Amino acid sequence: MEHILSDSHIWVTISFLFFVIMSYKAGKRVLFALLDKRIREIKHEIDTAESIRVQAQELLAQYQRKQKDTAIEAQNIIEKAHEHAEQIKKRAEEELEISMQRKEAQLKERIRLMEIKSKKDIKNYAVDMVVSATEDAIKNNLKNDKDIINSSIDNIKSSIAKTA
Numbered sequence: 557m558e559h560i561l562s563d564s565h566i567w568v569t570i571s572f573l574f575f576v577i578m579s580y581k582a583g584k585r586v587l588f589a590l591l592d593k594r595i596r597e598i599k600h601e602i603d604t605a606e607s608i609r610v611q612a613q614e615l616l617a618q619y620q621r622k623q624k625d626t627a628i629e630a631q632n633i634i635e636k637a638h639e640h641a642e643q644i645k646k647r648a649e650e651e652l653e654i655s656m657q658r659k660e661a662q663l664k665e666r667i668r669l670m671e672i673k674s675k676k677d678i679k680n681y682a683v684d685m686v687v688s689a690t691e692d693a694i695k696n697n698l699k700n701d702k703d704i705i706n707s708s709i710d711n712i713k714s715s716i717a718k719t720a
Contacts, residue, residue: 560566
């Protein structure tokens with residue numbers, strides 16, 4: 557055993573083991589404290605990341621609901637626009653029909669008035685023709701009668717002149 561105690565390699569090994577054990581005892585707290593601190597930091601980062609992920613999922617769900625609501629609202633607006641366009645079309649057709657009936661009535665009234673005027677004009681023209689023809693006939697008769705009267709007056713004058 558003395559031989560073992562006098563061997564320097566053994567003392568170096570024992571010293572090294574003693575140093576490692578003492579370093580372990582002294583550094584264990586510091587090392588574990590650093591490791592615990594790093595574990596807490598990692599847990600905190602994981603918790604933060606988890607809360608951010610949850611918030612992101614909530615935001616995603618919220619935006620998806622908004623998108624769905626917006627799509628439904630857009631569909632409702634499109635349907636209302638189609639209904640409104642249909643109503644406008646029906647109203648325009650009704651107004652067009654009423655306008656066409658009104659114009660047709662106006663045209664019929666115009667035609668009726670034109671027929672009355674035409675009949676009146678034809679009647680007036682016929683009356684004018686009859687009056688003109690009668691006037692011509694009377695003038696011709698008076699002209700013939702005037703010639704007869706003038707010749708009779710001449711005859712009377714000559715008979716008076718013969719008798720005087």
